[in-house]
Amino acid sequence: MCGIVAYIGPKEAYPILVKGLKRLEYRGYDSAGIALLNGDLSILKKEGKVSILEQFAADKDKHGTIGIGHTRWATHGVPCDRNAHPHLSNSGNLAIIHNGIIENYGALKTELEGRGYTFTSDTDTEVLLNLIEDIQKAENTSIEEAVRIALNEVVGAYAIVVIDKREPNKLVAARKGSPLVIGVGKDEFYVASDASPIIEYTKHVVYLNDEEFAVLNRNGVLDIKTLGNIQKSPYIQKLEMDLEKIEKGGYEHFMLKEIYEQPQVVLDCMRGRMNAEQGWIKLGGVSEFAGRINNAKRIIITACGTSWHSGLIAEYLIEELARIPVEVEYASEFRYRNPIVNEKDVLLAISQSGETADTLSAIQIAKDRQALIYGICNVIGSSIARASHAGSYTHAGPEIGVASTKAFTAQVTILTLMALQLAQSQGTISQSRLRQVLYEMETIPDKIRGALKTNDVIKEIAAKYKDAKNFLYLGRGLNFPIALEGALKLKEISYIHAEGYPAAEMKHGPIALIDENMPVVFIATNMSAHEKIVSNIQEVKARKGKIIAIVNEGDTIIKALADEVIEIPETDELLSPLVSIVPLQLLSYHIALMRGCNVDQPRNLAKSVTVE
C-alpha cells in the first residue's frame, strides 16, 4: 500500500525523501512524488517507480529542508502523474500526502465545488486537502487546527502529512487506521508509514495513535494532541531494528534472502520459549491468560492471505493436540457477517504487518463482544499488536518481499508452540510425547537447511514448467494448507493461475482440468496419508498430468511414479509444514524470475493492506 516519508530539520530533505521512498518500495505502489518547501512549494511527481521520479527530478531545483514524499497505490483514480501525491490545494499554499481512503469524499467534493473549488485529480486526497484549506480560510486559523477540524468531518482511514508554505517551520501529521511513526533526531523529525526509512537516522521513535495529530516543529518541539484537542505527551521508544536487516545482504532479491533466513527465524522464534530437555513451553501471552484460553469455548482464528493459511495449520494442530474447538475465518468475511462471539471465545488474529485493515476490524468486532484478543504479529508496536489483549511476536525481522515467506514460517512456529503449550495445560499430551516433539522442533532449522539444498533441482524443474498456464497444488492433512500457500506464492509472483486443494477433493471437480499440460504439485511428506496420496498421484498419472512431488528423502514409491521429485528431510508430521513449504517458495521464486517478473514487488500487490 501507499508509503509516506517526510522530513523537517537542518538537512536537505530531497536525498532523505528519495532514499526513504526506495525503502518503502516493498509496500507496492504505482507512482511516486515529493513536495519541497523552499520559499515556494515545488512538487515533483511521476507515474511508475521512484527511479523514474529521480530521472524527472534530475534537472529541477530540489532545495529545501522540509519536505514530504509518497508512493501511491491507486484506490481512487488510475495510476498517473495527475493522481500521484503530493497534491496541492487550490491556493497553492498547502500540500498533502495521504495513505488510506476518505469514504465520504464524494459528498465533501460536491460541497467544495459548490464553494468554487476545482480539482485536478480523481483522488479523495485532494478533496481532503481543499477541505482543510476551506476551514483554514473560514476560521482564519493555523494549519494544525484546520487539519484537526477537517479530520473530525471525514469518515474513513488515513495517515497524512501536510505542509503550509506560509508556516515553513512545521509539519502536521495525523493518523486513523493507517500507521504513522515519527523519528526523533537532534532538532529534526522524520515521519514515515513504517520505520524502514527512518532507521538509518535515528532509533528513537514515537508511534502516533489513532485519532491523534502531531505538529513537528523545526525547533525540535513535538506536540501531540487527540482530534478532540486533548494534549498527549509523546512516548519515545527505541527501535530494535538493524539497517542490514532491511537490505539485501548479497542476495539478488529480498524474497530469496528471506527464504534463506528461515532456519535462523525459526530458531529466533523458539528462543527462550521452550526447553526440550526440561519439557516446557512458555509463550508469555498464553501463560498470562492461561485461564481464559484453556477454558475457551472455542478459538476463532482470523487473518488474510498467507496468515490465514498459517491459521489453517493452527486449526489442525490445536484441535489435534489440545482438543479445543477451532474455527478459521477470513477476516474480510468475519467482519461483515454478524458472527456469534462472546466472552467465552478467544480470537486469535494473525498478521505479519499487524496493519491489515480487515483483520483490525475483525478484532474490533470480537472485542466489542468481549472475546479475548490474542495477536500474533511480526511488526512490533503495530496496530494489531496494540489492539490485542495479549499476544506473541514472531520475531522474523522485517519482511520486505511482498510475498510472505519467513513471516509464514515464524507464524507456524509460534502456532505450533501455542498448540503444544495448550495441550500440556489441558493434559491432552503425555510428557514423553511433548519432549519428543520439542526435541524434533530443535532440529527444524537444520531440516530447513536441508530443504534449501534442493535449490538447484528446483531451478531445473522451474525451467521445464515456467510456461505452464495453470498449476494444481494438492496435499492432505497439514499439507493441505501448504498446498494453498504454495499456490498463492506462485500466482502472486509469477502470475500463473494456481489452485490449492485437499488431494482427496480433486475427484470432486478439479480432475476435469487434468491433461498433459497440467503440472500438479503433490506435497506428499505426511506418512500417515502416504498410501492415499499415492492413489491420488495415480489418478493424475492416469490422465497424463505432470507430477511434481515433494517427498521425504528416500521415498522410492513416489519417486517411481512422479515426473519430478524434490526430496526434503523427514520430520515429525506435526512439524512437516515448516519444512515442506520451503521447496514451494523456491519453486515460485525461480519460475517468477525465469518469466521476468518483479519478484519482490509483484504487480497490483501491496505489502500491508491497510484499506478494505
Ligand code: M6R
Ligand atoms: O500482514 P498480513 O499478514 O495481515 O497480510 C495478510 C495478507 O495480505 C498477506 O499474507 C498476503 O497474502 C501476502 N502477499 C502473501 O504473500
